[in-house]
Amino acid sequence: MDNILLVCVGNICRSPVAEALLQAQLPGKNIWSAGLSALVGKPADPLACAIAAEHGLDISAHRAQQLTSWMCANADLVLVMEDGHRQELESQYPLARGKIHCLGNIGRDKAFQIADPYRQPRTAFEAAHSAIEHGVDFWANRIRLLS
Template sequence: MEDSASIRILLVCMGNICRSPTAEGVLRERLRQAGLQGVVETDSAGTHDYHIGKAPDPRAQDAASQRGIDISDLRARQVERSDFDEFDLILAMDQDNFDLLRADCPPKHADKLGMFLDYAAQRREREVPDPYFGGRQGFELVYDLIEEASEGLVDDLKQRLGRSRS
């Protein structure tokens, strides 16, 4: 991680091959577009160790690349205890993963935890569904939800950092 970043965000799903790497790729691009790429740093991880070291699911890569986002270089990793110290915001894709994070999180860092989809203001849903056992349509829906939440999160970050909306 870059030491110059003033805000560090960790995006978390179960295996770190579908939702969270997609969110990492989309959010990085939105941050770049907003001129925040050196100020806000993102990473992603999974609560489980099923896919450590593997690239994102090909269906997730395809959904992202069709919209101009390349996530092929990302590799799955598991959430580590040190992440609770190193990141300022740790956002779960669904309630199950939020609960796992909360169970492992030291009490002094509990305020860093949140739900990623809470940043999609126009959505009632709080969870980004796991598309792993579904088809292409599920990955497209996940991308749409992630896009909305990423836009809301970037707006929130601009306000926190005192930057005007664009």
């Protein structure tokens, strides 16, 4: 499992943070992020950058990119932030269905959604960051076991 794609809506809040966290835990993997309706070319949200920096991550160089069929085809694993994202991807890219999972699905009967903090107060970004960390910890361990 070497190619891992992280997906949210705009690719400026959640997926860039998840990408950076997962890269920190799995340095030998090819990890990237994209958005279902990306704000193409925009940097990560300033609050996402600030909170990431407080946790030792630098996402300042990130620029949003639109999800493409090529990305889904080339990813071994696609992690999304919400069940709605998974459903949308499965509908648009049915051949990728088996490799699309929610970052918050961390085991039997243990699942959570990672709410979009865009245009919300700092507390929403902090909550999203914490949830992303929790999901990334689970998936990084799982990927290590499968690799």
